[in-house]
Amino acid sequence: MKLNLKIWRQKNSNDKGHYEAHSVEATGDMSFLEMMDVLNEQLINDKKEPVAFEHDCREGICGSCNMVINGQPHGPQSGTTTCQLHMRHFKDGDDIVIEPARAAAFPVIKDLVVDRSSFDDIIQAGGYISVNTGQAPDGNSIPIEKDMAMQAFDAATCIGCGACVAACPNGSAMLFTSAKVAHLGLLPQGKVEHTRRVQSMVATMDKEGFGMCSNIGACEAECPKGISIENIAMLNRSYIASVFGGQK
Amino acid sequence: MKWIINFLFSSIGKKIIMSLTGLFLISFLPVHLLGNFQLMAGDGGEAFNTYAYFMTNNPLIKFTSYGLYFFILLHAVQGIMIAIKNKSAKGSNYKVSTYKNKTWASNNMAFLGILIFAFLCIHMGDFWFKMKFTSQIAMIDTYPGYEGIGVKDLYTRVAAAFSQLWIVIVYLIGLLALGFHLVHGFSSAFQTLGLNHKKYTPLIKGLGYAYSVLIPLGFAIIPIWMYFK
């Protein structure tokens, strides 16, 4: 199939950037990134600068491949990362507009690559457990209610891709932050530092310049891992409790 | 005390202020509406004027009303500031944008709020301000037992306003904006407070839709009824 691409090109963070048109031949069993590889080979053969885009695992688990395809982070297939999106979801002659994630806290580094170190800063502010919890414990040695474990696990599937920020009209990182807070705070090992974690992750999120949550829900609609905004409600609850609760 | 400042200026704290002030306004509107229904009592305004007199002179209600004015202003100023911050946090926009789940109302809360605020200025200027700070509204003491108390005839002023078509239309626009603001705002306020659960969220959403249709509709009936009377 022949595809007409319109791709965002930007030399560096100071460049204003523009859209560039290319056409590419793809087959249905290629992934979206493989289609981009074909385009880049073509560009290299023509002695042109290939399109910079991020990728690593190509199996939907690392979260580096988010790009905005026809207005949708990770493209039109719901619950799917760009690397797992296949070209059979497109038709011959389709126009595809490819843009980087846009948010003030995610400045473009080059073409489709954005700087997501603001996410790293949020994680560094509390997305961990301070003590070494050792080897994987024997099953059932720490009692965890099944529903709680499932809820924590659902939140833990967040791959930090930033599609939620890209999808949000306010460039808010609430879905990501809430997923991390829920994942750690619901389990006994993470509960100990829950209050402090919530305070410092929210403070860092604010400092990085992300927007506030207007409860629109665009994030959960685009999240490739189906993280629900119920987590955001939980973050808000935890934040209120952390402010008015026990610790000084 | 630093903790409370940190809270009030944090992103979540700011939203919680929006939510609590919004919910306060939501709880005020049905009371206001029930009072206003007395405009349609068909008694030449006696019931309504008595109610208006009570509302402007009862100390408890006076106190609450200052809270109300403060909360409206806080909600409005905070809302505009949030909208400005959110716009700049997005920065540039997409060439193709879909923004799934984004409803017109949820994306235009600040615009709708400004419409509501403009409406409130007209509304308060015409009735509340004239009643409290000018002598444009005549005293009435023809009701039996009201001699010398100084009840103002707000009813006549309201009836005069609602005999003009343009004022009725301004009211309908204001109420339409309110309805849309609340279609998103009502359930959003609960989510902001962290209240989201499969058990009761559908109920909150349902209540929110009912409220945002019925309350503005209730308010709208009054000017329409008075215009055609």
Ligand code: HEM
């Ligand atoms: C006076 C003019 C008003 C302005 C400028 C205004 C502005 C706003 C804005 C910008 C938001 C969205 C905040 C966000 O996206 O995070 C909002 C939310 C809200 N507004 Fe208003 N508003 C006004 C009046 C009202 C009135 C009269 C009511 C109720 C009767 C109300 C109830 C609400 C509620 C419940 C929310 C949801 C809060 C949340 O998301 O947590 N607003 N308002």
Ligand code: SF4
């Ligand atoms: S919440 Fe979803 S969209 Fe956001 S970073 Fe995690 S996986 Fe990506």
Ligand code: FES
């Ligand atoms: S490349 Fe790792 S999730 Fe797509």
